[in-house]
Amino acid sequence: MSDKQEELNNEEVVQNEEVQKESNVEQNESSxxxxxxxxxxxxxxxKESEDKYFRVHADFENIKKRLEKEKYQAIDYASEKFAKDLLAPIDTLEMALAAEETSKEVPSEELLSKLKEGVELTIKNFYSAFDKHDITIVDTDGEFDPNYHNAVMQVDSADHEDGQIVQVMQKGYKxxxxxxxxxxxxxxKK
Known part of the structure; x- marks a missing residue:
């Protein structure tokens, strides 16, 4: 009986080995x-990450182009506010000229007075536009400064020190x- 039992045991071992081989094959296939x-x-x-990368990169390039365009537009139109503020003095000058043409019956002294008033108003409008945009007149009181003044003449003056400004021929602006x-x-010049 022991031979039969051994044979049965051997068969069981062989079957177990075959089952295990099949199991291993199935596991390998499943793995x-x-x-x-x-x-x-x-x-x-x-692929999803690449897609996200390409989209972000495209968005970045679009933003970069838009900002570049906006920068150049800002440079091109930087003086737009200043230009608008200069329209009022031009209008005043045009009204002064129109008043001269329509007032042929007005005495010349009255016309001259009105023209002077119109020019003064125009200058006032210019200075108010200058104030809005931080444009100031160069100070000409006191000593000559080559950074801000252009000396076109030297004159003798008993009322002034050597190197002092005697007369302003044209205003400077900053x-x-x-x-x-x-x-x-x-x-x-002494």
Whole structure:
């Protein structure tokens, strides 16, 4: 009986080994499917990440182009407010000219007075536009400063010290801290 039992045991061992081999094959196949599934999943994630990257990159490029365009528009139209503020003095000058043409019956002294008033109003409008935009007149009281003054003449003056400004021939202007135009002056030379 022991031979039969041994034979049965051997058969069982062989069957167990075959079952185990089949199980191992099935496990390998299932692990291969799992690996294929993982690869497919990772490829899908990679594709999704690439898609997100390309979209973000495209958005960035669009924003960059839009900001560049806005920057150039801001530069091109930077003086728009100043230009609008200069319209009032032009209107005043045009009204003064129109008043001269329509008032042929008015005495010349009265016409001259009205024209003077119109010019004064125009200058006032210019200075108010200048104030809005930080344009100031260069100071010409006191000593000559080559950074802000342009000496076009030297004159003798008993009332002034050597190097002092005697007369202003043309006003100078500054925009904030920058010089737009130096003042043309004559200075005292002793």
């Amino acid at each position: 291969e499917m799992t690996a294929d599934e993982k690869i497919a999943e990772l490829e899908a994630k990679l 925009f904030k801290d920058r010089l737009l135009r130096p003042a043309m002056v004559s200075i005292c």
